[in-house]
Amino acid sequence: DTAVSQTPKYLVTQMGNDKSIKCEQNLGHDTMYWYKQDSKKFLKIMFSYNNKELIINETVPNRFSPKSPDKAHLNLHINSLELGDSAVYFCASSQAGIQETQYFGPGTRLLVL
């Protein structure tokens, strides 16, 4: 019954590694997002995809690359992980544009050592 799911929920890795976080939504939504939550709890949007097409690409390092194999999935791949990448990453989806209610996944806590 989970509407927006993310895997893994918890990820600990060494600097320099490459890792992926997966997101899936079963709501039939057209738009999906990736957010990074910083230590002050601010949610910063990273990417947004609408029907598998990139529509928002905020200023994030090139090491972050989203991939949307279909409109129900939006995965986040991170190359050459750095200490500053440690954060909680949230996936979300909405029916239409960013003004619409977004449904959030549970978050993935990434810890880079």
Add this chain to the structure above:
Amino acid sequence: EDKVVQSPLSLVVHEGDTVTLNCSYEVTNFRSLLWYKQEKKAPTFLFMLTSSGIEKKSGRLSSILDKKELFSILNITATQTGDSAIYLCAVELNTNAGKSTFGDGTTLTVKP
């Protein structure tokens, strides 16, 4: 299963009105409750509440948490059209996984 329920789902008021948005939760291992305002882009952080009975204020917005009754309210006084947005409530869990559960949001429309 962890649950965060916001009410009402939508609300239409006129400028100058005062509104109260509700957020109730049933979670294991509560750490904090967060309120966000979502307009055109990413949700913006409003408040983080960890202790019962301590009101947090920012201008016309204020929020308070009741950990005994498991709810929080967000008050907006003297509403303005710029307050029109979706207000999200999220509960952080006190686990290593850092899991958060979001409510479905309350859509507030403030008419001139």
